[in-house]
Amino acid sequence: MSTYKTLFALFGAPAAWIMQMLLSESLTAYACYPYQEPLSAPLWTDLPAILAAISITCLTLNFISAYVAWSFWQQSNNPMIDKINTREQSLKIVGGQSQFLAMLGIMSNVVFFVAILFTSCAILLVPLCSEWA
Numbered sequence: 001m002s003t004y005k006t007l008f009a010l011f012g013a014p015a016a017w018i019m020q021m022l023l024s025e026s027l028t029a030y031a032c033y034p035y036q037e038p039l040s041a042p043l044w045t046d047l048p049a050i051l052a053a054i055s056i057t058c059l060t061l062n063f064i065s066a067y068v069a070w071s072f073w074q075q076s077n078n079p080m081i082d083k084i085n086t087r088e089q090s091l092k093i094v095g096g097q098s099q100f101l102a103m104l105g106i107m108s109n110v111v112f113f114v115a116i117l118f119t120s121c122a123i124l125l126v127p128l129c130s131e132w133a
Contacts, residue, residue, distance in 0.1 A: 009072050009105035012065025013112035020058040020119055024051050032129035042128050055120035062113050069105030076102050 027050065031042035044050065076098035 005068055005072065006101055006105075008065055009069035010101065010108060012068070013062045013109045013116075016058040016061040016065070017112045017115050017119070019061075020054055020116055023054050024119070024123075027051070027054075028128060039129050047128060048123060051123045052120075055116065055123065058116050059113070059120070062109060062116055066106065066109035066113070069102055069109055073099065073102035073106060 028042070028047065031044055031047050032039055034043060
């Protein structure tokens with residue numbers, strides 16, 4: 001598998017979560033506190049739809065990254081490859097590293113799926129422009 005696909009399998013979901021946090025927090029902060037005083041309602045009436053679109057996009061990136069990690073794990077777990085790898089010790093070690101990276105990518109995607117999902121729930125549970133009192 002290519003280096004770019006491996007990196008996407010490993011870091012696609014964390015990057016999506018970071019993107020969700022940066023975009024959602026900064027847009028909401030500007031929409032609720034654009035000047036010197038906080039607003040009671042956001043500047044944009046469709047801010048919840050914008051935040052939902054960001055969340056859906058990040059979940060989609062997470063699913064794509066998880067699919068890449070899953071297919072990478074299936075490729076590295078192929079029995080035909082194991083038969084070829086038993087002939088040369090150096091290739092077997094590379095196969096073990098591939099399996100480890102693929103499983104690490106799958107676990108990362110599961111953890112960050114939960115993080116993206118919980119961050120998305122904040123749209124429904126927390127009022128957009130409320131005081132911290």
